Amino acid sequence: MFFEQLLQQVINGLMLGSIYISVAVAFTLTIGILNFLNFTIPALYMLAGMVGWSLSHYGLPFGISGPLNWAVALLIGIVCAILGSLLVERFTYRYFKMKHGDATEHAIPLVSSLGFLLIFEYLILIAHGSDTRGFSTPFSNTDLRLFGFIISIPQFLSLIFSILIVAGLSVLLNRTKLGRALRAIAENPEVATLMGIEVNKIVPIVFVMTGFLCGVSASIFAINYHEVSPYMGDHVGTKAIAAMVIGGLGSVWGAIAGGLIVGLSETLSIYFFGASSAQITVWGLLLILLVFKPTGLFGHNAIGKGKF
Amino acid sequence: MTGYMSGVLAILGINIIFAYSIYITAATGQLNLGGAGFQAIGAYASAILSNEMGFPIGLTLIFASIFGGLISFLIAFPILRTKGVYMVLATFAIAEIVAGVILNSDYLGGPTGIVVNDYIETELILIVAVTVVLFGFYLMSTRIGLAMRAVHDDDAVANLMGVNTRAIQIGAFTLGGAIAGLSGGLYALYFGFVEAQYFNANISIFVLLFVLIGGTQTAWGPLIGASFFTLIPEALRIGDDWRFFIFGIIIVGMMIVRPEGIVTRDALDRVWFKILGKTNV
Amino acid sequence: MSDTILKISNVSKSFGGVKVLENVTFEVEKGNRHALIGPNGAGKTTLFNVISGIHEPDEGRVFFEENDLTQFPSRKRIEKGLSRSFQNIRLMPHLSVLENVMLGQYSRFGIADLLKPLNFSIESTGKIEATETLKRFRIDLYEGRTVSSLPYGVRKKIEVVRALMAKPRLLMLDEPAAGLNTEETDELRKFLNEVSDSGITLLLVDHDMPFVNSLCQQVSVMNFGQLIYNGNVPGLRKDKKVLDAYLGSDD
Numbered sequence: 001m002f003f004e005q006l007l008q009q010v011i012n013g014l015m016l017g018s019i020y021i022s023v024a025v026a027f028t029l030t031i032g033i034l035n036f037l038n039f040t041i042p043a044l045y046m047l048a049g050m051v052g053w054s055l056s057h058y059g060l061p062f063g064i065s066g067p068l069n070w071a072v073a074l075l076i077g078i079v080c081a082i083l084g085s086l087l088v089e090r091f092t093y094r095y096f097k098m099k100h101g102d103a104t105e106h107a108i109p110l111v112s113s114l115g116f117l118l119i120f121e122y123l124i125l126i127a128h129g130s131d132t133r134g135f136s137t138p139f140s141n142t143d144l145r146l147f148g149f150i151i152s153i154p155q156f157l158s159l160i161f162s163i164l165i166v167a168g169l170s171v172l173l174n175r176t177k178l179g180r181a182l183r184a185i186a187e188n189p190e191v192a193t194l195m196g197i198e199v200n201k202i203v204p205i206v207f208v209m210t211g212f213l214c215g216v217s218a219s220i221f222a223i224n225y226h227e228v229s230p231y232m233g234d235h236v237g238t239k240a241i242a243a244m245v246i247g248g249l250g251s252v253w254g255a256i257a258g259g260l261i262v263g264l265s266e267t268l269s270i271y272f273f274g275a276s277s278a279q280i281t282v283w284g285l286l287l288i289l290l291v292f293k294p295t296g297l298f299g300h301n302a303i304g305k306g307k308f
Numbered sequence: 309m310t311g312y313m314s315g316v317l318a319i320l321g322i323n324i325i326f327a328y329s330i331y332i333t334a335a336t337g338q339l340n341l342g343g344a345g346f347q348a349i350g351a352y353a354s355a356i357l358s359n360e361m362g363f364p365i366g367l368t369l370i371f372a373s374i375f376g377g378l379i380s381f382l383i384a385f386p387i388l389r390t391k392g393v394y395m396v397l398a399t400f401a402i403a404e405i406v407a408g409v410i411l412n413s414d415y416l417g418g419p420t421g422i423v424v425n426d427y428i429e430t431e432l433i434l435i436v437a438v439t440v441v442l443f444g445f446y447l448m449s450t451r452i453g454l455a456m457r458a459v460h461d462d463d464a465v466a467n468l469m470g471v472n473t474r475a476i477q478i479g480a481f482t483l484g485g486a487i488a489g490l491s492g493g494l495y496a497l498y499f500g501f502v503e504a505q506y507f508n509a510n511i512s513i514f515v516l517l518f519v520l521i522g523g524t525q526t527a528w529g530p531l532i533g534a535s536f537f538t539l540i541p542e543a544l545r546i547g548d549d550w551r552f553f554i555f556g557i558i559i560v561g562m563m564i565v566r567p568e569g570i571v572t573r574d575a576l577d578r579v580w581f582k583i584l585g586k587t588n589v
Numbered sequence: 590m591s592d593t594i595l596k597i598s599n600v601s602k603s604f605g606g607v608k609v610l611e612n613v614t615f616e617v618e619k620g621n622r623h624a625l626i627g628p629n630g631a632g633k634t635t636l637f638n639v640i641s642g643i644h645e646p647d648e649g650r651v652f653f654e655e656n657d658l659t660q661f662p663s664r665k666r667i668e669k670g671l672s673r674s675f676q677n678i679r680l681m682p683h684l685s686v687l688e689n690v691m692l693g694q695y696s697r698f699g700i701a702d703l704l705k706p707l708n709f710s711i712e713s714t715g716k717i718e719a720t721e722t723l724k725r726f727r728i729d730l731y732e733g734r735t736v737s738s739l740p741y742g743v744r745k746k747i748e749v750v751r752a753l754m755a756k757p758r759l760l761m762l763d764e765p766a767a768g769l770n771t772e773e774t775d776e777l778r779k780f781l782n783e784v785s786d787s788g789i790t791l792l793l794v795d796h797d798m799p800f801v802n803s804l805c806q807q808v809s810v811m812n813f814g815q816l817i818y819n820g821n822v823p824g825l826r827k828d829k830k831v832l833d834a835y836l837g838s839d840d
Binding site: 451462 | 641642643663664665666667668672673675679681682683684685688691692693695696698702703704705706707708733734735751755
Binding site: 031037091092107108109110111112114115116117118119120121122123125126234238241242245249274276277279280283284286287290291294 | 339386387389390393394396397398400401402404405407408409411412418419509513517520521549550552553555556557558559560563564567
């Protein structure tokens with residue numbers, strides 16, 4: 001009986017982890033390719049969820065309506081996250097690259113992205129207040145019972161979906177011309193420019209991916225847990241950062257492993273030690289890793305060592 | 309002094325003290341994104357000391373700082389193994405762990421918090437704030453301050469110049485923790501109530517922004533940064549949500565116009581030049 | 590025979606399997622102006638880094654005034670009387686010229702002096718001495734300015750002055766003349782002669798042969814991590830190994 005319960009917790013943990021994966025990949029991509037810790041990511045995630053909720057609640061623009069209202073609303077939410085991400089690119093990353101090159105203080109884009117975090121968060125708070133909102137989709141009770149274990153179908157699908165997206169991303173990075181260009185930029189932006197790579201056109205693609213990953217992850221969250229809130233980004237954002245560090249900064253597959261590990265340790269420590277213990281377990285694990293093995297499980301040595 | 313004015317000044321004083329705690333670490337090139345954790349340590353320490361042990365106010369505050377400094381000193385050793393982004397994340401993790409420990413401890417009141425019996429007036433906060441600001445200026449004007457700024461710029465060369473870079477970093481981190489503890493103690497005694505949820509990631513982010521926007525090159529930075537961001541919203545008399553929205557816009561704009569902060573050495577030199585007609589060194 | 594101030598004995602160092610220094614042995618005599626030359630990648634800067642303690646040698650020992658410094662922490666070598674400048678200027682970009690120079694004095698002060706505010710011109714803070722040194726070397730004009738905006742030649746000079754402020758007995762300069770124009774090089778030579786006259790031993794790495802020729806009494810040549818010549822400057826031209834290293838051997 002104990003082992004069955006434990007196994008159920010493991011399943012729940014992996015499902016929870018699947019939510020973190022996409023956001024962790026968004027973090028790890030920007031830091032791996034651009035050496036930029038983008039603190040706006042949790043806000044982009046929240047932006048997608050809240051825009052999706054607001055459109056499905058108040059109705060779509062131009063009087064469009066139909067059975068898939070909620071899906072269209074989420075889609076528009078994802079687009080908003082992408083646009084928001086491009087705004088961040090324009091006013092933090094590109095601007096500082098142009099003005100200061102690579103050598104000056106890396107803290108500048110980081111601080112600027114914190115500014116955008118506040119802008120997006122409080123914009124939504126001004127528009128919709130701080131309440132948690134219910135998000136209704138046709139899938140209300142879709143648990144699958146398999147050998148006595150409860151597996152939620154949307155959660156399971158979202159786990160598969162996250163892994164597929166990341167696998168696709170991995171192929172993109174390793175097999176395509178765009179991937180080669182991105183890896184060249186990660187290695188050395190100046191050399192990449194000399195090699196004829198149009199850095200200013202490629203870098204926005206990273207931010208499009210970031211926005212897309214956040215948007216998709218927020219949509220999955222909304223469908224699974226039937227709720228969104230202006231603070232949904234904070235929780236997922238901090239856990240995704242933990243997942244990124246555990247997996248190793250800059251490693252896409254590491255982010256998947258990290259996301260699952262964080263999800264697992266969160267549910268297991270809640271199961272064994274009570275609801276509020278997860279915070280200590282997850283962050284304690286992270287701190288130990290940062291101090292003793294800062295490259296994480298699959299990380300690259302050179303990333304993030306820059307001075308502030 | 310009206311109640312409103314006195315409240316604003318108390319918050320201003322606490323924010324300025326808190327900003328100097330982060331500034332002293334930042335001046336050596338270490339970004340601490342876990343300020344709230346160190347402030348929480350001081351706040352809870354003074355709540356316990358004052359309630360359970362019956363310490364007088366002065367002693368409570370002194371021990372809150374010592375406690376904050378001691379814990380910072382102990383974690384400085386592992387933390388300073390990390391660099392750059394890793395240090396930002398490690399300090400962030402520490403604040404989360406501190407909040408987690410408080411939430412899980414019945415002795416510390418868990419999620420419900422603790423009511424503090426003793427209380428202080430705004431005047432005391434202002435006196436302490438002025439002292440901390442003067443101390444900040446004094447420290448940065450000594451050769452130790454010079455060494456701190458040298459470690460910020462190039463720790464390898466500073467080391468060859470005979471500066472004990474590790475001692476400077478650990479010392480700055482410890483001192484920062486002590487001052488953050490002091491600001492937490494003042495917070496607990498002024499508001500008469502502490503709860504873990506107050507000391508959240510946003511608080512850590514705000515105080516770091518005060519310092520970075522104010523500028524880390526001179527001791528003016530945290531004073532100007534904390535005052536600017538505490539007083540401007542009060543002057544504009546706007547709602548909380550709008551306040552932080554505008555805060556965000558100012559940050560993005562500031563990073564574009566003055567990425568090294570409001571007060572830089574060169575700007576200060578120009579001001580001195582206008583006032584004195586000569587350069588101040 | 591004069592005294593030896595610095596003795597490198599059988600020093601070897603490799604990085605990732607590549608031997609950068611191979612069994613290097615040489616001595617610097619007290620009061621001498623000694624040059625270390627050689628093609629790019631010969632290991633001169635690595636040798637400097639071994640002497641100043643940035644790298645620990647794999648084998649061999651470094652002696653300074655009879656003390657074995659091999660295991661000695663790099664931070665404390667400046668107190669022993671050994672200071673250096675860097676090939677790529679490494680001044681503190683956010684400190685003023687005066688402050689950069691005052692950083693050079695750091696090792697000479699005890700903890701009580703470290704806690705005195707520098708802005709009150711008390712004798713013991715060293716500020717007066719630093720200001721006067723800047724005056725003596727004619728860079729006082731810039732003293733309040735941050736260094737990043739200054740001309741290259743001035744920054745090079747500030748680096749040398751900073752190293753001097755530690756009152757070393759051995760001053761090591763890594764390519765002090767690189768990037769300077771003729772006028773600046775002449776000035777540097779005069780300046781280093783003054784330094785040498787005050788009793789400080791000079792060890793410098795440089796590529797500029799006329800400069801080395803006119804300044805130094807002793808020269809050591811390195812090639813591929815090995816010391817191939819050690820002697821006076823005129824003897825250089827007759828040495829076959831040196832000619833091979835610079836002009837390429839016939840086979």
